[in-house]
């Protein structure tokens with residue numbers, strides 16, 4: 001028997017002013033996307049902004065539906081759009097922010113498991129790690145890769161069938 005330890009390195013910024021300028025720009029883009037979310041049922045608005053290697057910033061927000069499971073998280077709205085429009089362009093980073101009736105969440109938002117899985121697949125597909133900025137009112141967390149954001153992940157290894 002042995003113990004396996006998985007470590008996640010998080011850089012915690014205590015104020016947006018500590019961020020490099022390009023990250024600050026991404027946070028502002030996520031905030032702007034957040035303000036346009038369609039979340040009448042949860043009243044929990046989420047915004048995501050993705051910086052691509054070609055310099056384009058793609059934004060997305062959560063889109064809810066009266067048939068609840070038909071809605072989609074902000075991260076996947078943004079990432080699927082980025083991947084559909086720029087299928088060969090790698091992602092450099094993503095910023096995520098959430099607001100409820102009290103304003104920006106105090107703690108950095110933690111993306112749901114399904115979104116982490118989608119971020120990871122993009123990273124694997126592009127063969128290039130990208131960072132995530134998890135924005136909160138008091139702190140911003142930066143995590144260097146999607147693999148670090150989803151330890152012990154399902155990567156699809158073993159999924160491909162042998163050719164008949």
Ligand code: THU
Pocket residue numbers: 039042044045046061062063064071072073074075110111112115
């Ligand atoms: N949501 C996101 O957009 N991203 C997350 O990472 C967590 C949850 C959305 C889904 C739903 O519209 C609302 O937040 C409440 O769960």
